[in-house]
Amino acid sequence: MEKKNIMQGIAENIGKVMVGQSGAAKLMVVCLAAGGHVLIEDVPGIGKTTMANALAKSIGVSFNRIQFTPDILPSDITGFSMYNPKTGEFEYKQGSIMSNIILADEINRTSPKTQASMLEVMEERHVTVDGVTYSVPEPFMVIATQNPVEYMGTYPLPEAQLDRFLMRITMGYPSSEDEVDILYRFKNENPLNNLEPVADGEQVKELQRQVRDVHVDRSVGEYIVEIVQSTRRVEHVALGCSPRASLYLMRAAQALALYNGRDYVIPDDVKSLVIPVLAHRMVLKQEAKIRKLTAESILSDLLKDVRVPV
Known part of the structure; x- marks a missing residue:
């Protein structure tokens, strides 16, 4: 398969399993090519785990599923050191994070x-156990899922962790x-x-290198x-998007341009990715919730006011 068609080929292959989810599959592939992580937030039973x-399977790499529960420990994820009486030394035992694709379920x-x-590991691509650093295999991607309507027994993700996800789908x-x-x-x-x-x-690693070469006009x-x-100046937003969001939005736009067979980014690439890349990074004030405003609606209004380059 030609390199320029790899992204579309992966999305089409996902479509052999997932019905009516071509948009979500496309965003997943864009996120993979951009070297980012994705948070899938939706109700149970619609295929979040199947999509991951x-x-x-479409890219033939190792895959681990971590079923998150209240009693799971950090060492279950990152790994731990165990004493080997034969050698008289501590040996590193890999955690479940040591895989190419990680499904962080719920x-x-x-x-x-x-x-x-x-x-x-999401930011630096390595874990540190007892002062020793261990790199995860490349390519590496975390696909996390959560149920937005169930709050009993859950711990909302902090802003610092939400910011590590390139997209929320x-x-x-x-x-x-x-x-x-x-x-x-x-x-x-x-x-x-x-x-x-x-x-x-x-091929995926080469694709990720190609994405960085896609031209972005000043x-x-x-x-x-x-x-x-603009997200930092909105009246009803308590916390706008950080410079990391700017970098992620550019990287995602580069990947989308490559998906569409171009080696340059156009404003439409950026506009179509604003909500999946930025919405989960915004913290709204209480009055916004009273007015039933959402991050998505605020971003849609912002886009109307920002001048589009010609």
Whole structure:
């Protein structure tokens, strides 16, 4: 498969399993190419776990699922040192984070201490155990899921951790026609069982290098910064987006441009990614919630006021 078509090929391969989720699959692949992590926030039973599995199988890399519960420990994730009486030395025992694709299932069900253990590896791509650093395999991507309507026994992700996710994606319920298609696609067996990879880890790493070479005109860069800085000036926003958000928005736009077969970013790339990249980074004031304003609606209004470069 040609390099320029790898991203579309992966998204189409995911579509062999996921029905009516082409938009979410496209964003997942863009996030992978940009070298970021993704948070899937939606109700149970719509295929969040299946989507993560399909992505991992499509690129033929290692995959680990971590089912987050209140009693899971940081060492379960990062690994730990164990004394070996034969050698008289401590040996590192790998944690479940040592894989290419990590599904952090229901990440908001575990304690803040365990959530915090993910911060270093998501940003630095390594873990530190007893003062020794261990790198995770490349490519590396965390796909976290959480249920937005269930609050009992959950621990909301802190802003510092939310900021580590390149995107937050919502999948939504399928249409009636798509739901009927789901019934028959899964009628005899799970199509995941027969899903073949269309790329490998080395191709993904090369793809991530290509993304960084996609041209971003200075006027587009200024457009990105103006959008992000506008979030800090909105009356109903207590905490706007950080410079990291500007960098992530640019990187995602570069990946989307490559997905669409271009080696340069256009303003439409940026506009289409503003909500999935920025919405989860904004903290709204209480009066915004009273007025039933959402980060998504605020961003939609902001986009109307920011001048688009020609």
